[in-house]
Amino acid sequence: MQQALEGSQAIAKTVAQCRPQVVAAYPITPQTHIVENISKLIADGVLDCEMVSVESEFSAASVVLGAVAAGSRSYTATSSQGLLLMAEVLYNIAGMRLPMVLTCANRAVSAPISIWNDHQDSMAVRDAGWIQLYCSSNQEAVDTTVQAFRISERTELPVMVCVDGFTLTHTLEIIDLPEQKQVDAFLPSFHFSRTLDPQQPITLGTLVTPDYFTEIRHAHHRAMLKAADEIVAADKDWQAISGRASGGLIREEGAKHADTAILAIGSVLGTLREAMAQYEGEKIKLLTLRCFRPFPEDELRRMCKGVKKLIVLERALSPGAGGIIGAEVRAALSRMAQPPEVYNYAAGLGGRDMPLDLLERILKASSKPARDAFSIFDVQLQKLPAGER
Amino acid sequence: MIEIRIHGRGGQGNVVAAYLLAIAASDSGLQCQAFPAFGAERRGAPVVAFVRIAEVPISRRNQVLHPAYLIIQDQTLLHEPGLTDGLLPGGAILLNSTRSSDEMSKQLGKPTVTLPATAMALETVSKDVPNVPLLSAFLTLTGLLPHKSLVHALEQRFKGEVLEKNKQLVELAADRVPAGLWKEDRLAASA
Amino acid sequence: MTTPSETIEIKDIERLRAIEPRFRGLESGHRACQGCGEALGARLVLQAAGPDVVVANATGCLEVFSTPWPQSAWRVPWIHSVFENAAAVASGIEAALKAQGRQSKVLAFGGDGGTFDIGFQAVSGMLERNHNVLYVCFDNEAYMNTGIQRSSSTPHAARTTTSPPGKARMGKRHLKKDLVSIIAAHHVPYAASTSVAYPADLRKKVRRAIDIEGPTFLLVHCPCPLGWGHDGALTIEIARLAVQTGLFPIIELERGEVTEVMPLHKPRPVVDYLKTQGRFRHLFSDDPRALEEREHLQALADHNISTYGLAIDHADPLDSEEADTVRRGGLVS
Numbered sequence: 030m031q032q033a034l035e036g037s038q039a040i041a042k043t044v045a046q047c048r049p050q051v052v053a054a055y056p057i058t059p060q061t062h063i064v065e066n067i068s069k070l071i072a073d074g075v076l077d078c079e080m081v082s083v084e085s086e087f088s089a090a091s092v093v094l095g096a097v098a099a100g101s102r103s104y105t106a107t108s109s110q111g112l113l114l115m116a117e118v119l120y121n122i123a124g125m126r127l128p129m130v131l132t133c134a135n136r137a138v139s140a141p142i143s144i145w146n147d148h149q150d151s152m153a154v155r156d157a158g159w160i161q162l163y164c165s166s167n168q169e170a171v172d173t174t175v176q177a178f179r180i181s182e183r184t185e186l187p188v189m190v191c192v193d194g195f196t197l198t199h200t201l202e203i204i205d206l207p208e209q210k211q212v213d214a215f216l217p218s219f220h221f222s223r224t225l226d227p228q229q230p231i232t233l234g235t236l237v238t239p240d241y242f243t244e245i246r247h248a249h250h251r252a253m254l255k256a257a258d259e260i261v262a263a264d265k266d267w268q269a270i271s272g273r274a275s276g277g278l279i280r281e282e283g284a285k286h287a288d289t290a291i292l293a294i295g296s297v298l299g300t301l302r303e304a305m306a307q308y309e310g311e312k313i314k315l316l317t318l319r320c321f322r323p324f325p326e327d328e329l330r331r332m333c334k335g336v337k338k339l340i341v342l343e344r345a346l347s348p349g350a351g352g353i354i355g356a357e358v359r360a361a362l363s364r365m366a367q368p369p370e371v372y373n374y375a376a377g378l379g380g381r382d383m384p385l386d387l388l389e390r391i392l393k394a395s396s397k398p399a400r401d402a403f404s405i406f407d408v409q410l411q412k413l414p415a416g417e418r
Numbered sequence: 419m420i421e422i423r424i425h426g427r428g429g430q431g432n433v434v435a436a437y438l439l440a441i442a443a444s445d446s447g448l449q450c451q452a453f454p455a456f457g458a459e460r461r462g463a464p465v466v467a468f469v470r471i472a473e474v475p476i477s478r479r480n481q482v483l484h485p486a487y488l489i490i491q492d493q494t495l496l497h498e499p500g501l502t503d504g505l506l507p508g509g510a511i512l513l514n515s516t517r518s519s520d521e522m523s524k525q526l527g528k529p530t531v532t533l534p535a536t537a538m539a540l541e542t543v544s545k546d547v548p549n550v551p552l553l554s555a556f557l558t559l560t561g562l563l564p565h566k567s568l569v570h571a572l573e574q575r576f577k578g579e580v581l582e583k584n585k586q587l588v589e590l591a592a593d594r595v596p597a598g599l600w601k602e603d604r605l606a607a608s609a
Numbered sequence: 610m611t612t613p614s615e616t617i618e619i620k621d622i623e624r625l626r627a628i629e630p631r632f633r634g635l636e637s638g639h640r641a642c643q644g645c646g647e648a649l650g651a652r653l654v655l656q657a658a659g660p661d662v663v664v665a666n667a668t669g670c671l672e673v674f675s676t677p678w679p680q681s682a683w684r685v686p687w688i689h690s691v692f693e694n695a696a697a698v699a700s701g702i703e704a705a706l707k708a709q710g711r712q713s714k715v716l717a718f719g720g721d722g723g724t725f726d727i728g729f730q731a732v733s734g735m736l737e738r739n740h741n742v743l744y745v746c747f748d749n750e751a752y753m754n755t756g757i758q759r760s761s762s763t764p765h766a767a768r769t770t771t772s773p774p775g776k777a778r779m780g781k782r783h784l785k786k787d788l789v790s791i792i793a794a795h796h797v798p799y800a801a802s803t804s805v806a807y808p809a810d811l812r813k814k815v816r817r818a819i820d821i822e823g824p825t826f827l828l829v830h831c832p833c834p835l836g837w838g839h840d841g842a843l844t845i846e847i848a849r850l851a852v853q854t855g856l857f858p859i860i861e862l863e864r865g866e867v868t869e870v871m872p873l874h875k876p877r878p879v880v881d882y883l884k885t886q887g888r889f890r891h892l893f894s895d896d897p898r899a900l901e902e903r904e905h906l907q908a909l910a911d912h913n914i915s916t917y918g919l920a921i922d923h924a925d926p927l928d929s930e931e932a933d934t935v936r937r938g939g940l941v942s
Contacts, residue, residue, distance in 0.1 A: 033444035035437070054771055055727075056758035059456075065758070065770040072775030082759055082771050084726035085693060110668075110691055139691060141678065142668070145456060196479055200453040201437045203444050203475075296479050303477040380456065382481045460642045460674065461835065 031205050036167040037198045039206060040132060041066030043171045044104055045076040046212040047130075047178045050219070051096035051103040053081045053089035057111040058144045059194035060134035064106055086111035090118035090131075097127045098233055100226070102178065102219035104129065108194055109136035109150045116154055119187075123158030124249065125233060128181040128221060130174065131159075134194040135295065135344075137379045145380020146194045148295065148345040152353050158249055160188040160256055161322040165276070165298035167197050167204050169319075172275045175207060176263040179216050184256045191321075193296040195380065211270050253323045260320055276317055278325040281332050283314030290333065290369070291391070292316040292358065293342040297376075297383050301342075304388035313392075318354065326361040333362060339369040340395050342406075346375045351403030372399050374406035381407060419472035420562070421482040425501060426491030426549075429461040434575070435491070435549035436467035439556070441571035443471040446563045451476045464495055471562065487600070489556060490514060491535070491548050502526060510600050512556050514548045531559060531595055538590055543583045550584050551591035558592050561601040565592055631656040632684075639682035640674040644841020646831030646848060647671050647747040649805045651718065654745055654829070657815035660685060663702050664716045667695035667723030670754040670833075671747060695719045696731035696744060703740045714819050717744045721762035722752045725786050736795040736824045743818045743825045749833040750785070757836040761786040764856070765909065766902040767888045769836075774891040779898045784909070789828060793865045798823045801861040804830040806848035810859065810871065830857045838887015850882040855910035858917045872921035876914060879907045 034042075041063050044052075054064035070076040079096075083089045089105045096103040107115060112133055122129065133151045137143035151161060160180065164170040170192045177188040192198060223231060237245060261277050268274045279292075283305060289312060293301060298317045305315055316332060318325075333339055339362070341355040350356065355373030362368035372395040377383045391406065410418040422439070426432035433454045440452035448471050455466040468482040484504045493515040495501055502511065511528055514535040522530040533555045535548030543550075550572070557563050565588055572584050634655025641648035651671055655662075664687045666672045672689045675682040690698045699717035706713060717735070719728050724746040735742060751769045752758040759769040764785045768774055772781035792800045798821050803811045811829065818825035832848050834841040851857040852871065856879060859871035880903060883889040892899045892906075914920055 031444075033437075033441040033450055056752045056755040056771065058755050061755050061758065061770075065756075068771045069773055069775070072773045072778045074776040080771075084729065084761060086727075114691075114693070142689070195453070195456040199456065200451060200479070201440050202451045203449060299477045299479045384480045384483065385478055460640055461841075462643065463640065 030208065031203055033201055034167075034204050034206070035062065035199060035201045036170060036192065036204075037062030037134075038066050039167055039171050039204045040106075040174060040192065040198075041070065042206060043174045043212075044130075044132075045070050045078075046207060046209050047104075047175060047216055048102065048218075049078055049104040050101035051079045051081065051093065053083050053092040053096075053103070053105040055083050055086050055089045055107065055111060057086070057108050057136075059136060059146075059198050060106045060108045060111070060132065062198060063132060063134070086114040087118060090115035090122065093129050093131075094118060094122050094125075094127060097122075097129050097221065098125075098223075098225050100219070100221060100224035102129075102182075104131070106132040106134065108134040109138050109144075112150045113138060113153060116157065119154055119157040119159060121234070122187050124245075126185040126223075126249070126252070127187060128185050129187045130177045130181055131187065131189050132170075132174070133189050133191045134198045135191055136194040141379075143379040144194075146196045146296075146344070147378045147380065148191070148343065149378075151189060151191045152345040154189075155322055155353070158186070158253065159322065160184070160186050160253070160260070160320075161191060162188065162260070162320055163191045163294040163318065164193075164197065165294070165296055165317055165319075167192075167200065167202055168273065169275050170197060171204055171206065172267060172271065172273055173319075175212055175215060176260075176267050176275065180256065180259050180263050182219065182221065184252060184259050185221075186252055186256055191295070196296045205271075205273065207271055215267055215270055257320065257323050257325060257328075276319040278320040278328045279332060280317040280319060281314060282317070283308075284310075284312045285314075286312060286335060287314035288312045288335070288337040289340070289392070290314050290316055290336045290338070291340045291342060291388070292318055292354070294318045294321065294354065295344060297342065297344070297387075300383055300385055301388050304385050307389075321354070324357055324361065326364075329358065329361050330365055333365065333369050336369040338372065338395060340372045340374070340391055342391065343373075343375050344377045346378075346403070346405065351401075355403055371402075373403040375403070376406040378405065383407075419470055419474075419476065420487070421485045422469040422471075422487045422489065423482050423485040423504075424467045424469065424489045424491065425495050425498075426465055426467075427461075427495070428463045428465050430491045431547045431549040432465045432467050432491060435489070435553060436469050438549065438568065438571045438575070439469050439553055440471070441574060442553075442557075442563050442567035443469075445567040445570045448473060448563070449475050451479075455481055464498055485509065487512065487556070487560070489552055491552060493517075496526075502528060510559075512552060512559065514552055529600075531555070531599065533591065533594055535591070538587060538594075542587045542590060543580070550587045551594075554588040554591035555595045558595050558597050559600045561598045565589075632659050634658065634660065634662075634683065634685045635675065636682045636684055638680075640677060641670070642833075642835055642841065644832075644834040644844040645670070645674075646805050646833060646844050647720070647749055648674070649844070650745075650747045650811070650829045650831045651675075653805065653808050653811050654716070654718075654815050654827075655685065657812035658714065658716060658743075658819055661712070662686075662714045662716050663706070664688070664718055665690070665695045665699040665702060666717075667719035667728055668692035668754075669720035669723055670749075671718060671720065673754055692723055693727040694731050695723055695728055696735040696742070699742045699744070700731075700735045700738065700740045703742050707741070715740075715742045717742055719744070719746055720753070721746060721748045721750055722760045724748075725762045725788055726760050732826075733791075733795065736792065736797050736826070740824055741822050743815070743827065745815075745827045745829060746788070747829050747831045749831045749836060751833070751836050753833050753836045762788070764906070766892060766906060768838075768891060769888070779896075779902050780888075780891060789860065789862070792826045792828075793862050795824070796865045797826060799861070799863055800826040800828075802828040802830070802857065802859055804848045804852050804857060804859060805832070806830075806845050806852060807859065807871070814861070836888070838890070839885055843885065847882070847885050850877060850885065853877040854879045854882045855914040855919060856882060856906070858913045858919060860917050867917060870917050870919055872925050873914065873919045874921050874924050876910070876920070879903070879910050
């Protein structure tokens with residue numbers, strides 16, 4: 030049903046429709062509206078769920094870990110500092126192959142402290158072994174949340190749904206909320222084989238010696254790679270029920286035989302998409318990277334065949350190295366016979382607004398050979414003392 | 419697409435105003451988008467929110483740099499530098515003020531309509547929240563949406579006596595400004 | 610009054626006190642809401658503590674409203690790291706100063722979120738290791754900076770956005786965590802509760818704590834007009850009512866034993882306090898659960914009065930300030 034809703038509110042309603050039995054909540058801007066909305070649904074008797082208001086995000090992650098291990102569909106949401114505080118437990122959840130969904134309302138990471146949107150937080154935990162899906166609109170956030178529970182439960186891998194903090198969570202727009210019966214048709218009741226049950230006692234989280242560790246890691250890596258199929262299937266199956274596609278692994282839009290492509294993730298795609306209108310008829314296309322983990326190498330190489338120039342625009346960086354997505358893209362493309370030339374920029378750090386003319390400026394900047402493999406596109410050097418520029 | 423920027427102070431319902439206008443637009447079958455310029459706000463601090471209304475789905479998500487209209491919820495904000503920056507040529511300002519439209523148009527150098535929204539709100543709902551009278555007046559001036567859309571939006575957020583009083587406020591403010599003064603085919607214009 | 614252009618040697622404490630008896634450690638111009646109890650609390654603490662301190666501050670309102678880059682309201686050395694580690698950072702600073710033979714006193718500041726909840730572990734560790742740090746918790750009873758969510762310090766039945774009243778619930782389900790007892794169990798040399806409604810008491814306790822070499826703890830009750838739902842002009846009056854009802858007892862402990870209390874000659878009924886705040890408004894509806902909760906809160910207050918021996922059958926002769934009345938304008942109504 031189409032409604033004008035704030036992003037967080039829509040996400041909270043959708044989570045409720047997925048019938049979690051346990052939700053752990055700890056406040057952090059800009060995710061807080063999600064857990065507040067869930068609290069209200071519980072207080073009003075709409076959602077029957079154990080809401081555990083924990084004392085820190087570390088405990089929030091630990092609570093959902095315990096809840097899933099005990100056999101309940103569980104959910105939590107966080108951002109930035111909270112995600113990092115959970116980090117130890119995130120690795121633990123993934124390593125134990127526990128299915129759950131976490132919404133990360135993407136926010137910059139301190140220091141300096143910032144409450145505004147960038148992707149440093151979820152990028153910081155990209156190696157934790159979680160599936161990471163990035164949403165470019167609130168509609169995608171809602172649809173991806175539903176899909177996430179199924180993907181997670183079928184692959185026995187936890188799923189992080191990344192939604193730009195403020196830019197999406199606090200934006201009110203028209204969203205088509207799923208109906209309960211649609212969600213019920215798509216998402217069966219929670220089933221997980223390795224639960225803690227006195228009737229069939231099992232031991233979880235054991236010490237593993239060098240004799241077995243490698244094999245367990247291999248199995249995890251392989252499961253992550255295979256999850257790509259499940260991610261594509263979930264998108265297709267949900268589209269059949271809801272009528273809406275969410276972008277699979279990578280969405281391609283624009284010229285069919287483009288020689289220039291721009292790859293980006295998150296809400297900036299909305300602005301880039303509109304800016305693309307002025308390049309109608311030109312050989313440019315837009316690539317929306319939705320699935321970052323597992324990294325869709327094959328799909329990326331397929332979409333870059335014949336592309337001469339690929340611009341990777343991201344909202345995070347690894348200080349001392351450069352772009353994070355850029356580095357992974359370059360690695361994937363190095364296996365092509367004729368890979369495109371890659372230009373890698375970061376912009377919008379710490380919530381800096383990404384204006385409509387960004388696309389034009391990026392295309393202009395990449396019309397000449399890049400001096401550096403990576404640069405922060407919108408840095409205003411005059412704000413810094415001379416020695417630091 | 420029409421882009422609107424709403425300036426207020428924390429506690430005056432700045433974000434709520436943006437959301438109400440957007441919800442009213444969706445009630446009328448239009449596409450909408452509303453969000454605050456995200457500051458760490460406290461009561462009294464200057465805050466800004468943005469609204470976009472269009473007939474087709476809205477894709478861009480950047481902050482509104484070139485609004486067609488400004489709604490200013492607090493005239494003390496006029497001291498802020500750059501408050502009216504970016505207003506499109508031919509754009510107009512709705513200002514919560516007890517001074518006259520002519521006087522403020524001259525002072526701001528841009529077409530301005532004033533409304534004593536605070537006094538109206540205090541009288542009707544006993545709270546200093548000028549956004550409902552301002553939104554109602556905005557709809558009268560632009561003819562953008564029917565007032566009943568605004569009422570439907572209010573029904574989603576309020577109930578009981580508070581809702582009834584707010585509905586009265588919508589009616590009260592609707593007649594206080596010249597109808598259709600800013601009516602033009604602005605939906606076709608884009609920033 | 611010193612002007613910023615004058616340089617005063619910090620060692621010259623006595624002269625400094627004579628020139629500016631109340632040190633302005635937190636300068637005006639910060640971005641707190643009107644009537645902010647925490648801003649008042651921090652100002653009073655630094656007035657009494659003086660300039661020779663180093664402050665480690667947890668994430669929260671105080672840190673956010675006082676340090677918007679490139680400005681700062683702090684006239685003392687001050688560091689903010691993350692939400693949960695103020696006590697741990699303070700421990701580190703203390704260790705370094707000790708190693709360097711420096712005398713400055715280390716203060717750790719945290720809200721109730723950063724002290725009762727996410728920073729609890731670090732507080733306990735700091736107290737257990739006996740660091741020479743004064744930890745001050747500015748208790749406004751919820752996560753205010755993120756928009757009013759419940760913490761373990763939120764009083765029972767209070768409304769917050771994560772403990773909203775509704776069909777299934779009447780506000781916060783659980784009781785306010787008895788942090789003072791937990792601190793007491795660490796057997797620190799000195800711990801106390803105080804309130805921004807009693808500035809002389811607060812400043813006296815700060816000076817006492819600072820003079821002690823070892824871990825000390827102050828719990829400062831700070832109303833939050835926005836979060837509690839009251840006019841900013843009523844902050845002091847409401848803080849005073851919290852004390853006068855017995856809901857927020859003012860006590861001092863040494864090595865785990867209660868040594869002093871602020872007695873209540875005529876305790877006020879809790880409803881006098883509850884009715885002043887929007888966060889308790891649902892306790893005054895016709896809902897039968899509302900009466901139950903009011904009685905529950907009264908029982909909690911009565912329990913405090915009995916536990917800490919706050920009842921006194923005559924006006925307190927030590928109460929020279931007549932702290933439980935308002936000097937100008939008579940009794941709090």
